[in-house]
Amino acid sequence: MYKGFWVLLLGVLVGSMAMAQDNSGIAGKWYGTLKRYYGDKYRMVVQLEKDGAGGYKGRIELPDLADNETFELETVVYRKDTLLLRIDEVRFAYTGVWDPATQQFKGISTFGGDENPVDLGRKEITKAELYKRPQEPKPPYPYYTEEVRFNNIKDSVSLAGTFTRPAANGRYPVVVMISGSGPQNRDEEIAGHKLFLVLADYFARNGIASLRFDDRGVGKSTGDYYAATVNDFAHDVSTSMAYLKKRRDVDPLTVGLLGHSEGGIVAQIVAANNPGVAFVISMAGVGLTGRQLIDQQMAIKQSMAGKSDSFILADRQRMKPYWDLLASDSSMAVIKPKAEKIIRELYRSSDESVKKEMTEEDMVNNASLSPEAISILKYNPLTYLKQIKCPFMAINGTQDIQVDATTNLNAIERALTENGNLLVTIRKFDGLNHLFQRCKTCTANEYGELEQTIDPLVPEFIAHWILQLP
Template identity: 25%
Template sequence: MDGVDARDVEFRNGPVRLAGSLAVPRSGAAARAGVVLVGGSGPTDRHNDTFFPPLRRHLLEAGIAVLSYDKRGVGGSSGDWRAATLTDLATDASAALDFLRSRPGVPSATAGFFGHSEGGWVVLRAATARDDIPWVVTNSCPATTPAVQERHALAHHLRETPARSRADADRTLDLYDRLVEAGRRDADFATAMRLVDEAGRPPGLEFYWGEVDESLWTFLKRKQDHDPAGDLRGLRCPHLALFGGEDPLVPVADSLRGLGASAAHGSRPRRATLTVEVLPGADHRLRLPDAAEPPPEYFAALTGWLHRRCP
């Protein structure tokens, strides 16, 4: 990309080595702001599949330096994300922000976080743990627990599969609920598999259970009841929350109610303003039907909000 200084970088969070990509506008002047992009669930790399490249390009065109990185155990990064907690992942994001702020031409005072999906929970936790965060952006991040979000996504998948009967869908959701309860009892993977086998692996379960092994089961049960409300109430900076109106994975209406309740909580600092943007018809990555990337109005809403906070 012309006018951009882009390179591979490495930084550390204690024993964990994190590999990523740093891109800084090469305009002869300092960048207007800086942002750390934090990807979603699973083995996400610095590009978050295909979502981050167009986002990175647009931010750079708006004069914003961008750092994204491979999650623990992915790409060039050491460690194992499945052995981590959300707090561990938040400290990785915090180390990324410190590294970004140390780069020449990146203004520390206007460098913040952007977290997509699960990455939103991560950056909310990272931002709440610090006093020097100027702003935070969450993208398609549920204001519910992971257990509630996953059930919503599974129910949507079952509704959208014509071959599924109502009885089959009910059986699958009942098994999901029993797996969540097993996770709360800290049941081992063998116990969870017994529940799945005894239920006859009902149709549609593979959407949730298809890639679950022992290590992923341990991660899921550790994460499932994480409640972002505490971090939302503890924010001490402006927050922009972006959603697609037709996101099949996120309970958007429930999330809006949760965001509003946290923003109105008496303990939340007054400088922690909340701005919500919902793009009608857009999916989990804010794409409209048949589009490969988000539309111009999505990028305009994001960079317009950032520019108002990074004069």
């Protein structure tokens, strides 16, 4: 879910550099919060001190990053009530103006065309203050939880997760939760929202067990996430099912899958021609091919940005050779040099506004050629959906700007029913976004601003469906 480490670093540096209202008193610590694409928030601590030449030097700390990163400031200029900061190495700039009313610097950081507001003040910010998440359950829980580990021997990966079930002993139906794109922990934590934790809590309170686990290479799981494809993630899920069916508190005949976003793709792969899968729940999953999906996502994003239909069509044609190449059956050894050539041609034909934001090498380096991204672009749901015969539920929010509800749900339903699966439930939830939150602006950067993790109607609907299965 991250746009890139350097984007984070640059935005962070911006906020941290804000200074005080007078040039004689800006030394010391300043605290701010960086907001990113999905509404993720990171605390910033800016430490400033006199440099001995009448100016200032300093550093910023990012305590919420795993390694508590610290970066040295390159340029600090403070004149009157305006603070200017630069880090040439990472092409970062920041302008902040002192606001006497709030006793803060109110500033804007600019990097790669993105603007990010950052305010800095003297009051320390705790991690608990970053988000309000009223739906997040807190211990002690009225149900049983267990830290578990299981091994994908085929790929030499050890996966760590949490098994949750009702408190009373017994055999329960169980849901394996499969996270979306990008390295995710077991709670599928996005912008402070722990979607899978909230779902596991609701399921356990209503007679359903669940297993959620850290993606390979994330948290306590081993392996290399960035070298994996959706098929590799499917191997991990198959391993989890084999583990669950050996437990005495699980009904081995009712082990099902719940996949969110890309997790819906993984669920389709695992469930295809697999009688061991009791049911599938697709949350914001895809029915279109990966190649169709990228065109659709770009069009939605551009439309929300106010671009005309003619612009959207022209841009689609401009990018077509690149996406067609990535979605082709060619090997990566063939794709990479051809893709780089296309990107360089695209850059050279771009407007000057694009060239001001990044260099040609930046555009080449930022191109997504990860095994995960390529495997999604090549993915064709029909190949797998036509082989799924178990009960299948597909739900999407009507305000989802990442996976369009109508076209994807229609494609899923058609693929399943035309191939003889009569146990299909399709549902659109009005007013909900990609995370199934009741949204306002319904943009991706609103995810973190909303206090609601998931609309309560959704887990209720899912649980009722599971419990009524024969």
